[in-house]
Amino acid sequence: MSKKIIGVLEGDFIGPEIMQEAVKILKKAAALYNHAVEIVPLEASGTAYDRYGCHLPPSTLALAGQCHALLKGPFGGPPEELHHPKWSGVEQGAILPLRKHFRLYANLRETKVWEPLMHLSPVKERIVRNVDVLIVRELTSGIYFGEKKERMLNNERVFADTEAYSESEIRRIAIKAFELASKRKRKVTLVAKSNVLKSSVLWREVVNQVAASYPGIENDYMHVDHAAMQLIMNPRQFDVILTSNLFGDILSDEASVLQGSIGLFPSASLGDSAFGLYEPIHGSAPSIAGRNIANPISAILCIALMFNHTFHCVTEAARIERAVRRTLESGFRTRDIFTGEDDPRLLLGTSEMGDRIAGML
Amino acid sequence: MSKKIIGVLEGDFIGPEIMQEAVKILKKAAALYNHAVEIVPLEASGTAYDRYGCHLPPSTLALAGQCHALLKGPFGGPPEELHHPKWSGVEQGAILPLRKHFRLYANLRETKVWEPLMHLSPVKERIVRNVDVLIVRELTSGIYFGEKKERMLNNERVFADTEAYSESEIRRIAIKAFELASKRKRKVTLVAKSNVLKSSVLWREVVNQVAASYPGIENDYMHVDHAAMQLIMNPRQFDVILTSNLFGDILSDEASVLQGSIGLFPSASLGDSAFGLYEPIHGSAPSIAGRNIANPISAILCIALMFNHTFHCVTEAARIERAVRRTLESGFRTRDIFTGEDDPRLLLGTSEMGDRIAGML
Numbered sequence: 001m002s003k004k005i006i007g008v009l010e011g012d013f014i015g016p017e018i019m020q021e022a023v024k025i026l027k028k029a030a031a032l033y034n035h036a037v038e039i040v041p042l043e044a045s046g047t048a049y050d051r052y053g054c055h056l057p058p059s060t061l062a063l064a065g066q067c068h069a070l071l072k073g074p075f076g077g078p079p080e081e082l083h084h085p086k087w088s089g090v091e092q093g094a095i096l097p098l099r100k101h102f103r104l105y106a107n108l109r110e111t112k113v114w115e116p117l118m119h120l121s122p123v124k125e126r127i128v129r130n131v132d133v134l135i136v137r138e139l140t141s142g143i144y145f146g147e148k149k150e151r152m153l154n155n156e157r158v159f160a161d162t163e164a165y166s167e168s169e170i171r172r173i174a175i176k177a178f179e180l181a182s183k184r185k186r187k188v189t190l191v192a193k194s195n196v197l198k199s200s201v202l203w204r205e206v207v208n209q210v211a212a213s214y215p216g217i218e219n220d221y222m223h224v225d226h227a228a229m230q231l232i233m234n235p236r237q238f239d240v241i242l243t244s245n246l247f248g249d250i251l252s253d254e255a256s257v258l259q260g261s262i263g264l265f266p267s268a269s270l271g272d273s274a275f276g277l278y279e280p281i282h283g284s285a286p287s288i289a290g291r292n293i294a295n296p297i298s299a300i301l302c303i304a305l306m307f308n309h310t311f312h313c314v315t316e317a318a319r320i321e322r323a324v325r326r327t328l329e330s331g332f333r334t335r336d337i338f339t340g341e342d343d344p345r346l347l348l349g350t351s352e353m354g355d356r357i358a359g360m361l
Numbered sequence: 362m363s364k365k366i367i368g369v370l371e372g373d374f375i376g377p378e379i380m381q382e383a384v385k386i387l388k389k390a391a392a393l394y395n396h397a398v399e400i401v402p403l404e405a406s407g408t409a410y411d412r413y414g415c416h417l418p419p420s421t422l423a424l425a426g427q428c429h430a431l432l433k434g435p436f437g438g439p440p441e442e443l444h445h446p447k448w449s450g451v452e453q454g455a456i457l458p459l460r461k462h463f464r465l466y467a468n469l470r471e472t473k474v475w476e477p478l479m480h481l482s483p484v485k486e487r488i489v490r491n492v493d494v495l496i497v498r499e500l501t502s503g504i505y506f507g508e509k510k511e512r513m514l515n516n517e518r519v520f521a522d523t524e525a526y527s528e529s530e531i532r533r534i535a536i537k538a539f540e541l542a543s544k545r546k547r548k549v550t551l552v553a554k555s556n557v558l559k560s561s562v563l564w565r566e567v568v569n570q571v572a573a574s575y576p577g578i579e580n581d582y583m584h585v586d587h588a589a590m591q592l593i594m595n596p597r598q599f600d601v602i603l604t605s606n607l608f609g610d611i612l613s614d615e616a617s618v619l620q621g622s623i624g625l626f627p628s629a630s631l632g633d634s635a636f637g638l639y640e641p642i643h644g645s646a647p648s649i650a651g652r653n654i655a656n657p658i659s660a661i662l663c664i665a666l667m668f669n670h671t672f673h674c675v676t677e678a679a680r681i682e683r684a685v686r687r688t689l690e691s692g693f694r695t696r697d698i699f700t701g702e703d704d705p706r707l708l709l710g711t712s713e714m715g716d717r718i719a720g721m722l
């Protein structure tokens with residue numbers, strides 16, 4: 001790859017602020033390792049709506065298709081304006097179509113507990129220490145994309161959604177999960193609800209078939225209700241959790257609690273090629289936007305994931321992760337991870353945190 | 362009501378042991394307050410399968426219909442025998458039909474953190490202290506009972522489940538939730554996923570209509586992924602959580618974590634009349650069965666719920682709860698809630714714990 005082309009969808013509210021820091025780290029890492037990079041700004045969500053009346057203009061999709069990777073900020077508006085058309089259609093109009101258009105069926109969300117921030121966790125230290133769980137969430141099928149129905153029955157409305165999965169949809173993501181586990185602690189836990197859902201029965205069957213090709217990897221199963229409990233009671237038992245779109249949505253947000261701040265977690269959405277979409281798992285936080293106080297770490301860690309999964313540059317990725325860890329170990333904090341015990345002189349704004357991490361690279 | 366008739370479905374493994382203690386408390390409380398009670402043993406699950414080849418014989422349903430309330434132990438077999446027909450059909454053959462047959466559409470699961478056991482929680486004390494969340498879960502509709510499909514498409518299998526809700530199904534349980542909230546902290550939080558699911562849009566609409574008749578009660582909304590996070594980050598913000606069958610299954614198990622032991626929580630399943638089914642939320646724990654070590658508290662608290670919701674005897678219910686609290690405050694423990702800091706002389710077996718609580722009544 002001669003030049004790495006990265007499309008940037010800034011997102012709303014704190015989006016532009018944190019994306020700027022991610023791009024700062026991207027450029028610095030590229031310079032250190034002699035990568036040529038080109039940044040392509042792409043319009044979507046709020047700003048696109050203001051200009052084009054839609055959240056994902058065709059021009060954005062066309063340009064995005066020419067990039068090697070996409071870096072995406074959070075999309076969405078403030079709670080009190082959710083019914084405004086500028087915001088109400090953002091999920092159906094931009095977030096889901098982006099995933100579907102690029103066939104990004106595998107969403108990777110890693111919950112790692114950072115030692116210097118362990119005190120922030122609502123969960124006790126003896127439980128969260130050394131947690132490292134990777135949730136592999138199916139992202140382009142299931143009840144998010146299944147048939148939706150609205151009908152009248154006995155003079156009242158019945159609204160319905162369909163959770164549907166085909167064998168191939170399950171197989172391709174199961175393979176991803178087992179491949180990822182082979183580079184980690186070699187355990188995959190399928191989470192589903194096979195005592196109630198027919199689709200879960202198919203998940204179990206296909207995952208068992210796939211597992212047969214990975215004899216060195218433990219193949220475990222857990223019902224989703226039990227998993228929601230075990231994630232907090234004993235998270236170290238998990239390595240890779242493989243699950244559906246809906247269960248992955250719930251469990252990955254739940255798992256992020258273990259660290260105590262949602263401002264730290266990146267995610268990767270991947271398909272069959274190296275192309276990937278990288279984004280923080282948190283929202284656009286309108287209430288703190290424009291004040292240079294948002295935490296850019298989730299966005300910066302997106303760059304590490306991008307080097308890993310799209311560019312296969314593990315050294316660069318590890319170096320970014322290490323720079324983040326050292327910055328935290330040195331006591332630097334943004335407001336969301338600052339407590340009374342921290343040194344107020346080490347409290348940084350968004351861009352200063354980006355500078356610090358860049359300096360540590 | 363001249364005589365209170367209570368059907369008892371013992372359940373499997375630890376079921377009979379803990380049900381026996383619940384019946385002990387029921388009889389003691391009845392004697393104290395001059396209630397005539399009749400216990401009707403009802404066959405279901407494992408024992409019924411052995412005798413009749415099915416998990417819920419018609420005779421059980423017929424007899425159960427003549428009771429005022431049902432007390433149910435956990436149904437289900439050991440993990441290694443889940444594919445044995447004795448166990449594999451228990452959910453579809455007994456648990457779900459029981460709920461559906463008696464139209465028990467409202468499942469109440471209360472997570473209260475007991476002060477003397479707070480140290481057991483994986484979550485920090487500053488977060489769990491005084492938690493008291495009531496989850497009102499829809500129990501006879503949604504994806505548990507929606508149409509299931511199996512079809513071939515492009516030469517592969519597609520399995521599907523349907524999440525469907527009608528206005529009246531939502532309305533009746535919303536009314537239950539608001540009524541319950543009116544006797545508590547006057548707040549109802551609907552949990553759904555209205556940015557993705559059509560059925561959730563109907564939930565929001567109908568719940569807003571119902572809320573209009575309860576102007577003194579706060580009507581809040583939260584997406585399910587966010588709720589899974591907030592339940593651990595800040596559980597005291599919740600009073601009553603109103604949600605669908607599937608989300609309620611996940612969130613109620615997650616919430617039970619706050620206390621640190623699942624052996625403490627009862628649940629009530631109610632319909633339009635006073636008839637109710639009362640059961641622990643935990644499973645049948647085959648590995649500890651028959652050794653007089655299971656915790657009977659969840660089963661005993663079922664009796665308190667039964668006095669409350671079926672017999673409308675709040676004094677009796679409060680007295681049972683108080684007896685449990687005092688027993689715990691006095692330091693008595695079963696093995697699941699015993700830690701190194703507890704007095705080994707106060708470690709009790711299942712039936713001794715029942716005796717202690719009976720003595721405290």
Ligand SMILES: CC(C)[C@H](C(=O)O)[C@@H](O)C(=O)O
Pocket residue numbers: 091095249556557586
């Ligand atoms: C915004 C919403 C559609 C989205 C989802 O549910 O997938 C979000 O919660 C996420 O997890 O990325």
Ligand SMILES: CC(C)[C@H](C(=O)O)[C@@H](O)C(=O)O
Pocket residue numbers: 195196225452456610
């Ligand atoms: C056993 C199973 C069908 C059941 C459910 O999912 O409802 C259980 O998990 C529960 O919560 O009571």
